Amino acid sequence: MRAVRPRRRKLDPGWYAKSAAAHQKRQRxxxxxxxxxxxxxxxxxxxxxxxxxxxxxxxxxxxxxxxxVKERPPISAKLRHDVLGRDGYSCRYCGYDGPVLEIEHVVPIAKGGATNLSNLVAACGPCNRKKGTAVWKPNPLPRRRRRASPLRS
Structure with missing residues (x-):
């Protein structure tokens, strides 16, 4: 039968071997x-x-x-989700509906644009790079059809 191995001792959190501590000090x-x-x-x-x-x-x-130096806050996940949902998860400039889309400012922040729902659109990478700091007019959103109401008898 195999002998029982002794338990390894528990080390304090933050404990490093002397060589590791010296290495961290050198790195710093x-x-x-x-x-x-x-x-x-x-x-x-x-x-x-x-x-x-x-x-x-x-x-x-x-x-x-x-x-x-003040940095611009990132676009929130909720706002990103709202923009993608509104645009039907496709590029507003070319119609690309691939898996990777970027949220893009219609009027760039460099030209005074705001980060709100009316100034943000979904764009594919090539369209976003080609646009740069220019102001392009995105394609209009498709009109939503109303659902037919159920017939009443």
Missing amino acids: KQAEERAARRTPPAGDVTIISADGTIRVEPALVGRHLRAV
């Missing part, structure tokens, strides 16, 4: 060095406010700058 240090090489030295920036006061502050760089 190398990443910081790479980031330091990528980040250009920044000088001072002169800020003139609306009331005419002038002040000089150090320029923001790297992660500090990214924290200030």
Whole structure:
């Protein structure tokens, strides 16, 4: 008969072998060095406010700058689903009804377009790339036929 194997000891979460911990430390240090090489030295920036006061502050760089720059929020899953359902899961420009469609702004955000249902359409990749920041008029939606009401007797 086979001998019973001893249970392996449980390790604390976050525990690493000495070599793994040293490896992580080296990785972290190398990443910081790479980031330091990528980040250009920044000088001072002169800020003139609306009331005419002038002040000089150090320029923001790297992660500090990214924290200030406002990024556009992504299109919500509900809005994406509503747009695809409205457009019948097909491209509004060419009619392609393949599995991969993109949600596209009719009036691009770069030209002041909003992210709302009336400014979004479903588009295939080639149409979306070809359009770029131009304003195209999408094909009209097909008219929905009313269901015939059941005959009453």
